[in-house]
Amino acid sequence: MKTRSTTIRRLGILSVVSVILAILIVTGVINSENNRLKTARANQAEDANSPVTFDDGGRLIRPTGYRKWNYVGTPVTPNDMNGGSAPFPEFHTVYMNPEAFDHYEKTGEFLDGTVLVKELISVGTKEASSGAGYFMGEFIGLEVSMKSKARFENEPGNWAYFSFGHKYPLRESANAQPTVSCNECHDGSADDDFVFTQYYPVLRAFKKEAE
């Protein structure tokens, strides 16, 4: 008799514990689902205004429409002036998303959400009917920088840097590079908020007007 009632009591305790456990698990699942939805919605809200998108793992999806953005400048580091292989070969055509471009024109400052794309293009021929020089060949690579306080809170200046490769086919998505790989050199040598405006007369002219 005694053992039977102990067993019943034990069973009772067990079922109470299982119910509590079940409730905890269900609330946990609901909470994490809610959090996932919240993050997804926040990403969507950001993406609606952003010229670029990120995947769920925070990787930047390779932007596509940038050749229709605003043109900023074209530094050129030909391989033959850099021991046969420049770190960023060769023409660097730089584009800026139009909203940030307009903002820079008005204020002389980089908008939160600015995206700069540097498209690498090989030197094709060195002779044209206009004379000897460096003339653009083929698209070869893509680098991107983005300023975002929400996404890159811990990066100096809130700038993050992405590389999609220096050879086609390019990567479909890219993680932000470690700060030492890109940000530090920009921080140390660029004229205006991590951007090399000293090589972009278009932006320098805007800056002068905005002052």
Ligand code: HEC
């Ligand atoms: C040793 C210095 C140095 C390092 C390291 C460096 N950059 Fe730059 N970057 C420059 C210079 C100088 C320019 C402008 C002139 C040019 O393009 O050659 C530039 C320009 C850019 C631009 C165009 C917008 C701007 O800020 O002027 C992008 C985008 C960019 N770099 C991406 C990257 C990425 C991605 C990395 C890391 C993989 C990187 N950079 C590493 C020196 C550096």
